[in-house]
Amino acid sequence: ETGVTQTPRHLVMGMTNKKSLKCEQHLGHNAMYWYKQSAKKPLELMFVYSLEERVENNSVPSRFSPECPNSSHLFLHLHTLQPEDSALYLCASSQDQLPYNEQFFGPGTRLTVL
Amino acid sequence: DQQVKQNSPSLSVQEGRISILNCDYTNSMFDYFLWYKKYPAEGPTFLISISSIKDKNEDGRFTVFLNKSAKHLSLHIVPSQPGDSAVYFCAASANNFNKFYFGSGTKLNVKP
Numbered sequence: 001e002t003g004v005t006q007t008p009r010h011l012v013m014g015m016t017n018k019k020s021l022k023c024e025q026h027l028g029h030n031a032m033y034w035y036k037q038s039a040k041k042p043l044e045l046m047f048v049y050s051l052e053e054r055v056e057n058n059s060v061p062s063r064f065s066p067e068c069p070n071s072s073h074l075f076l077h078l079h080t081l082q083p084e085d086s087a088l089y090l091c092a093s094s095q096d097q098l099p100y101n102e103q104f105f106g107p108g109t110r111l112t113v114l
Numbered sequence: 115d116q117q118v119k120q121n122s123p124s125l126s127v128q129e130g131r132i133s134i135l136n137c138d139y140t141n142s143m144f145d146y147f148l149w150y151k152k153y154p155a156e157g158p159t160f161l162i163s164i165s166s167i168k169d170k171n172e173d174g175r176f177t178v179f180l181n182k183s184a185k186h187l188s189l190h191i192v193p194s195q196p197g198d199s200a201v202y203f204c205a206a207s208a209n210n211f212n213k214f215y216f217g218s219g220t221k222l223n224v225k226p
Contacts, residue, residue: 004157006157009155040123040218041218042116042118042203042215042216042217042218042219043158043203043216045213045214048212048213055212056212056213090157090158092157097212098212099146099207099208099209099211099212099213099214100146100207100209102148102160102163103160103214104157104159104160105150105157105158105159106157107155107156107157108157
């Protein structure tokens, strides 16, 4: 595997379900990000991890819970989501959490909440 | 409040012609700008960047222009090819921001 991978690619869940999104980067980067992309809206930064520590949480509801067990893996745990949470969830990584470093994105998980 | 705006959700261009994608920003602190390209079912990939110390950066068929006084940047693709059909996002950042602000994207369709 190369680059940034995300699983699953598609997920349909009910509002009472608990599920997790997984991201893995094979680039040796030390910063990882979760973004949400809703239709016709800008990418919204949700969480930033640098050296496995959460450094940013952009006012994301607690029904989204990130986890970064090591510098290569990032999870987004989901529970009691709402239909408006349906979106494309993108993971990205970069070498250091610096504004001038290019971020490499995974293909995303298309989430539908029923 | 959206600090980076792409006001054209879509653009259609004939193959061989120039594609011009526009992006406006509101924060004068931004000093680094990027364009990303996204195909369906794939994540965005980096295309080209420009620092505020320049007003133009060129890479092959892709050129980004920055007009700091107007807080405007544009991406020119010439000649456009059908494989350029994708969604293009602009993004901006600054040294003390530690994150990128993205526009909502412009979907480019290059017709053969």
